Amino acid sequence: MKQITLQILRTGYGGEDDRSRWERFDVPVPTGRSTVLDALIWARRHTDPTLAFRNACRVGMCGTCGVRVDGRETLACRTYLQPSETSGSDAPEIRIEPLRILPIVQDLITDRAPLHAAIDRLPGVSRDDEPASTGTQATDPDAAARDCILCGLCVSACSVAGLNPGFLGPAALVRASVALDARGGPEAAGVLDAVGGSDGATGCHTLFECTAVCPRGVAPTVAIQRLKRRVVKRQLGRLLRTSSRTGG
Amino acid sequence: MLQRVSGLLLAGYLFFHLGVINLSLAGAETFDTVTKWVQHPVFTVLDNLLIALVLYHAINGVRVMLLETGFGLRRQASMFWISIAATAGIAAYMLYLNIPLIFR
Amino acid sequence: MAELSYRKYEAPSGEFWLWFLQRVTGLLLIALVLLHGWFNHFAQIDAFEAGLQDEPVVFSVVADRLTRVGFIALDLALLTLVLFHGLNGVRTVLLEWRPAARRRRAVTRSLIGIGVAAWVVTFIALVVLIL
Structure with missing residues (x-):
């Protein structure tokens, strides 16, 4: 199966000076119509249940799943993944960060x-x-x-x-x-x-x-x-x- | 952002310019000394940079004012490139006019 | 009328006028800077290349120009507008960094001070030359 690597900026875990850190998630991509939100849901279900993000409608109507993908603001549910056949360390990588300016609650969740x-x-x-x-x-x-x-x-x-x-x-x-x-x-x-x-x-x-x-x-x-x-x-x-x- | 950078550079130049002119206006002799200095080719090249900076700031300012009054809001990308092309074109023509002053 | 429970915000209208005048002076300066560049540089270079002057910039030409009311008015208008446009622009850039209210006033006051000082010094230099 095709695969993609998510680099997710995680925030809000206390510890030494409470700094944000990048964390890597390898996620399979079953169809050509898989979105960033699908990948986030997979990662939470199979890799780390504490991964925090927000979503509701999944069709770009509610506006709750806004994140930054490779530095550009977008709704996770309307952003399609472009995976490749290669896997492991050769898989294509995308960076997912919370929105700027709004205060971060946890990981990708921001306070509106x-x-x-x-x-x-x-x-x-x-x-x-x-x-x-x-x-x-x-x-x-x-x-x-x-x-x-x-x-x-x-x-x-x-x-x-x-x-x-x-x-x-x-x-x-x-x-x-x-x-x-x-x-x-x-x-x-x-x-x-x-x-x-x-x-x-x-x-x-x-x-x-x-x-x-x-x-x-x-x-x-x-x-x-x-x-x-x-x-x-x-x-x-x-x-x-x-x-x-x-x-x- | 470039509008800010060019604006700040021009504000800096403004005070340099006022200072030099104020000093040179002291009399015919000081004026001649100063104008001898600034006719050096290096200054002519700097003058061309100044012209380009003023042109960019002015044309980009007009572009923003047009957008603010509602012209070209739907074609803003082409507006931007037209303003850049106009700046480059006029600046190149000015440079062409000044070539004899640089290599004389 | 019921009292509003949260504070409503009104932008000081002075800020609007500074923004508006920045645009007006910008447009005027395009015309004035073109005239300034033409008379001070290109017209003189033309005269120099036509053999009318020994040098591209001659003191007597400048001094002579400054005996005429039109040029004095042009120079004073240019001086006033360029100082306003330049320093108001610097103020906008500085205040966008959101300094504390006390610092904002200090920024505004010192820029006004610089502007007035530059205007007076240049004005005196002009007057001395004209007389």
Whole structure:
């Protein structure tokens, strides 16, 4: 049978200075449609029952199995293995690490609380208020933004989030954009004020790192540039109003 | 990231440039001494590097501003390569113009 | 209106204006730097190659240019905008490393100090030359 070697970064076992360490798992690959998640489940069942990772739906809908495979953010259940006939030390090797920026709970499991905390910083936007999909997303990029499953891959991939822990991050900014589409008035103004600084939309460097890894085809970069334009409009409008009030 | 690096280098150069110019403006003689120095071919080569740096920073800045105003968000990869090609093209032309100053 | 149980966040609008002005000054600088490069280098090199000047850069030409209002305005605008754009850029890069609030203020203040000092020194040098 074909085989693959997983190098998994394991964290959370105490010991001397509690450091992360790489551990090797040799895993058989029965079909050409086997995923990284299948390999992780095999390794936990047959090699080490303490190997910690999270999964639920197995079809890329729930967003709980996000990891980094060879340095790139992806859902383990949507990433296919490319094994070869060779086995043992010649088998192809992949590196599996937890997502960045989010705190590690154990091994590949990360704490998603920062994703929710960032949404909580947006006034009037609730994390329970799910961005319900309308089913029209195929052609409309803004409707596609409602398909965000809050998996956190975009945040892990974002250089700005990596540098500035106060940055709201692509996921929360997509939520802000969706909320602005849904409502206007004073609530929208509050959201725009929250995303108008270096911790918000204007902190984005437009590097498309988030867009490249999104498993749902959401383009956070596009949503964030729309936010920037809305912030510019609001601030310029505000300036004109104040100057006409004081001037006239 | 390169935008930051080129920006920081240019900020550093700005102060060097201001310092040299301020010193050289003291009078015709100091000015001539300074301009003698900076006409050395080595400085011309450095000037070409400076031109390339300014071009990169300016063209990349325009590219980012276009993306921010909503142009080309769906074709960002080609936008990037077009900006690199434009930078390289103009920088090469500037170098061509300056060749007589380097080898004179 | 019910009190919100968690702290809502509002970005200081000063940060927005610095971001916005960085773009505005960037665009203006493209035009000004082109003019600056043209008058200070390429126009003079052309004159030198046409045999109008002994040297590519001549003090009298520079001094003469600085007696004209247009060039003085160009140089002052360039000086002001380039200092703002450059130092504001440096500030953005430094603050992205998220220093403590106290350090942030120190960064901002020292960069303003450097900018004002550089502006004044260069302004004096220009005035001395013009007079």
